[in-house]
Amino acid sequence: MAERERRLTRPGGRVFVARAQVMDADEVARALRRIAHEIIERNHGLDDVVVVGLQTGGVPLAERLVRVLTDIEGVTVPLGSLDVAFYRDDIGLRPVLPEEVTNIPLDLMGKTVVLVDDVLFTGRTVRAALDAMADHGRARAVQLAVMVDRGHRELPIRPDYVGKNLPTRRDELVDVTADGVEIGELADERTAR
């Protein structure tokens, strides 16, 4: 599947080389639909539910999730996006700038927030997101939805809704797009070509 081998530029001139597709577009769509049903079931509807996507991979998933939720229940669910660049625990160790401006359209006081991210790995981004959210009001509850849980947690964080549990090696990379989910690794640009 050479033509599907996408290369994403990474720092240090290294590129992502996909080795295998683990979910196709239909499977991602089905997983989203299942997660939507689980959210509705767990929260007895969508009253006071707010969906917040994490920059950058979680934002398009959150947008899709909100559309699915609206389809199912016929109500509009508030949608936000969160950039955690100012809340990371590795500030000063890695060059990370905000990708987009955080947009939380309402006070989260008393709301049930469903945080959405593409891949759950060490848990550090979610930890930063919990801190960031606290600055937007005291939510009644926070739940976590991810498309892929690839393991290797470094913090006591677990997802509430998972598209797929995917065992990985630490040095592998998981890439989630609308076309599906791929697993691969970083390679030198030279050897990748």
Place this chain on the structure above:
Amino acid sequence: MPEVLIRGGTIVDEQGERRGDVLVSGVGIVAVDSTIDAPAGAAVVDAGGCIVAPGLVDLHTHLREPGAEVAETVETGCRAASLGGYTAVVAMPNTEPAIDNPSIARDVLELGRNALAQVAVAAAITVGRQGVHLTPMAELAALGIHLFTDDGAGVQDASLMRQALEYAGDLGIVLAQHCQDDSLAAGGHMHEGAWSSRLGIAGQPALAEESMLARDLALVRLTRSPMHFLHLSTAGSVELVRRAKAEGLPVTAEVTPHHLSLTHAEVASYDSAFKVNPPLREEADVEALRVGLEQGVIDAVATDHAPHAPEKKQVPFDEAPPGMLGLETALAVVSSAMSGRLGWVDIFAACSWRPARIGRLDPASGGRQGGPVAPGAAANLVVFDPTAEWSVDPSRLASRSRNTPYAGRQLTGKVRHTLLEGEPVVIDGEAQR
């Protein structure tokens, strides 16, 4: 003092360039030959691959004593001089107090008696270098002082300068001018041009130098008194002196190693080591100065060695005093800057016998500097290795100050030995006392 045999070098003096050994006994040269066997007990110094030439003469050295001994003393300044191959320096009079009367002049000459280079003195033109009253030039001349200057400042008042020239003409002495019209230069901390504009530093225009030079050349034409121009720095100045000499005016001029090698672009770092007066100029000026030296429009190289204590330089650029060290790096800088334009004879002419003549330190004037490398001449000699590579480490300089503009730079050419009146004061690049 034991005899010293300088073996295996290439001799360079006014007579030209040739292979030869030099035998020194006492304060003089006793033999020069293609090969000389070392007499019993003689110290042999190796000059293989080196040039053996008359010691260098610096017309423009700030020894800072009295007044600023924290920056330099006669002793440390002369040690730096000897490491740079100089066997004579002319101490500038802008000390504190200024060298404007016989008693201070005598003090400085006395301090130089035992130094590692011969110390001559230039005295001030005006009392306290204030540009108002003339100094007792006749009394000062009686001490053997030949050059008079208010260096650090130019004599602003044209009428006063005219009278000084007329008075000096009668005494057979030479006035030396730091050409700088203060009304044009006022407030300038670097050359006025593209860099000063970009860096937001007030500049002094080339015109500040050239207008005073033009005025003084007119005064020389009027008075017929000889004059020497210090550290010329602009293409326009070279042109003015060229025309004056063609006209037959009795003038001489000097240029510094830094004006032959560095431009105002250095100031982009805001490193106050590059603050100097006159300021570093443009590429075209550097080129014109090199051509001027090549063609003999400019007679001599002079260092304007100007030590400043580190704390005086570690301040904002516009608050720092102007001036840079020069003695220990001069010959390497000049020979690199002039390589391909001047042969060794001309380089040593500019650094040794021509300045000796301007300062009346040469044998014809009864002095012992810049003389030939020949039996009967004074043993003031430098042995220079033209291919030695070295990196300038400010902390290893003999000067008390550290304000070299060449810090960390790679230079080609290093003084290996220096003999002062027959005494090996520098051996293998180390001062012997």
Place this chain on the structure above:
Amino acid sequence: MNDRHLLSIADLGREGIEDVMRTADSFREVAGRSIPRVPALRGKTVATLFFEASTRTRLSFETAAKRLSADVMSFAASSSSLEKGESLRDTVETIDAMGVDAMVVRHRSSGVPAQVTAWTSACVINAGDGQHEHPTQALLDCYTIREALAQRRGTEDSQNGADFAGLRIGIVGDVKHSRVARSNVLAFSALGAEVVLVAPRTLMPPSLDGWPVKATADLDSVIPDLDVVYLLRIQAERAGQVLLPNLDEYHERYGLTRERSNRLAAGALVMHPGPMIRGVEIAPEVADLPSSLVTRQVRNGVFIRSAVLFHLLGAADSGEAIDA
């Protein structure tokens, strides 16, 4: 930003300027919260070294640092280190020894922030040095123009308004002595604007070699073509020097009078680094016109300075490999 310091707009280039503006957008969002503060620089210390008094700029930097949860140390000194008998180096090394991560330096002498980098391991930010540069002022000016352009295009979202191509900006007044002008020339032209300097020859830099600008002494000839008129502050002490006969004549030739403001293109922006002298740089009756922009410049100054601090202290690359 590829360097550890911000000494000149030239350290940033177009990409760097755009990066800072994008991060500033995030700080604009933070400012709108009930608690306008993020923990990004917790444990870092930012020292402001103001050898020249400027309450506005110092407060702006200190507010910016506090919004990032940094600790702030404030040092004010007489402008002449020589007066105190202490060298600039001694002062800087003393503060460095207290353990600071960034030094924000303002000095009446050009080049002091550059000199300071040699004497500290901290990041150095130029908060205005002599007649050299004032890079954060230029960044906030660009940010303010970008915001105004976005509004003119009718989008609240200013993210894509960083392209100044086709924009004609006139910088009017004492360019020669202005650090704001030097930084703005570099910033405006880096973003693609056409810059014209307007000043009498006595207030123009002696050489404009390498400056990406046009220059004229005649304000009236260019005023209808300008999209932005940037008025520089004229220091009263310049008048009466040989540079300028008097302030009235300056106002007559280079002030934004009512007649000139009537000849401005519709929607043209009038900007000033402040504080403004009414009756000199701008006529009293037109002085209200840009006031909203001036307030916005002040507010944007905090966002921009937070962004600069975050870029230098928070987004540095330590070179250590860390798992994402």
